[in-house]
Amino acid sequence: MILRAALFLILGLWTGAASAETDPAEAARAAAQMLEDASIALSEAESARDRVRALSDTVHAFEAGLAAMRDGLRRASAREGEIAARLKAREDEVSQLLGVLQTIETSPPPVLLLHPSGPLGAARSGMMLAEVTPELKAQVDRLARDLDEVRRLRALQQNAAETLQQGLTGIQQARADLSQAIADRTDLPRRFTEDPVRTAILVSSTETLDGFASGLSEIAEGEISETAANISSLKGELPLPVQGVLLRRAGQADAAGVTRAGILIATRPRALVSSPTAATIRYRGPLLDLGNVVILEPQADLLFVLSGLQEVYGKTGEVIPAGSPVGLMGGANQEIGAILSTSGDGSGTERSETLYIEIREGDRPVDPETWFRTDKDG
Structure with missing residues (x-):
């Protein structure tokens, strides 16, 4: 059911991209391949870990596919507006052209051949008409192409609602299946x-992220086993944990003048957040004023703090593979009408949620951009 809805979505994306530009088409093909690969992996999954991985890839593919559709519809709407403006500017010219065509079509042949200057004038007029006719035909052809493109663009946007519904239904089902897996x-x-009593005491007794991070060793029942993991070679190359865009850099003041040590990523509602590398879940749950937080430890004395999630996955103490889902962003799924409207204005308001990322080396925060690639729009 998931794959069927997904393929329907991608077919719609290709149609939309063909009427706009090539980039959405390439994104749609990539999403289609991701979905196909995820479907195969899901059918071959023999363990819970394999099933989680395949369902994570399915959700990511749906996210990419829906993003490509939004982009394609936005471009289609912009193209329709461009053509409409051009036709509006040529309104007088088009009216005259249509008048000439109507005259040629309705006037009887003898009248068209008569000329006040006699046969010589008629001959000269015929020569001029022969020169004008190709240009007249070219104008008619251009007008017909513009009108046909407007019709196709409008048909695309009218059909988009059904295609989007398939995609939204598919991604909701994939998220539910992933949560269960x-x-x-x-x-x-x-x-x-984890010792839940010690965790509750630490959460209630700390007032800063610094204080909480320094007390993480206190929440375990017994000793925390050592780890030999080392991801130093990945420094500067890690993907962001979520598809989104960089909204605020480390140390950059927000509207209230407040600065933080981490970066802020703008995401779409219900976006999937994944671990960028293999890591231990050191904490998951509400913390301070940060909302739901996941703290990952990829190696000794290195913590990735992800905050602002609505749902968190996994269990504290687990060692999860790279790419493992750790939660979902908040917000409500957009209605189809809102998505189509957003596609038209390109304002970016569909990225209404924010994920805060802070990285701590030892007992101090460092700029997350020293670890993550932040130069690409997710």
Whole structure:
């Protein structure tokens, strides 16, 4: 059911892209391949871990596909507006052209051949008409192409609602299946087991992220096993945990003049957040004024703090593979009408959620852009 809805979505994307520009078509083909690969992996999954990975890829593919559709519709709407403005500017010219065509079509042949100057004038007039006719035909052809393109663009946008509904239904089902698969997963290694009482005491007794991070070792039942993991070679090359755009850099003041040590990523509602590398989940849950937080430890003395999620996945102490889902962003799924409207204005208001990312090396924060690639729009 998921794949069927997905393929329907991608077919709609190709149609939209063909009426606009090539970039959405390429994005749609990539999303289609992602969905196909995820479907194969899902059918071959033998463990809960494999199923989680395949469903994560499915959700990411849907996110990419819906983004490509929004882009294609935005371009289609802009193209329709461009053609409409051009036709409006040529309104008088088009009216005259239509008048000439109507005259040629309705006037009887003898009248067209008569000329006040006699046969010589008629001959000269015929020569002039022979020169004008190709240009007249070219204008008619251009007008016909413009009108035909407007019709195709409008048909695309009218059909988009049904295609979007298929895509939205598919991604909602994929998210639900993913959440269940994570709950069923029991085959991950664990470095420690969380003590919920100690965790609650630490959460209630700390007032800053610094204080909480320094007390993480206190929330375990017994000792936390050592790790030999080292991701230093990936520094500067890690993908962002979520598809989105960089909204605010480390140390950059917000509208209230407040600066933070991390970066802020603007995402679409319900976007999937994944671990950029293999890591231990050191904490998951509400914290301070940061909303739901996931703290990952890829290697000793290195913490990735992700905050602002609505749902968090996994269990504290688990060692998760790279790309594992750790939560979903908040917000409500957009209605179809809102998506189509957003596609038309290109304002970017569809990225209404924000993920805050802070990286701590030892006991101090460092600029996340030293670890993550932030130069691309997700």
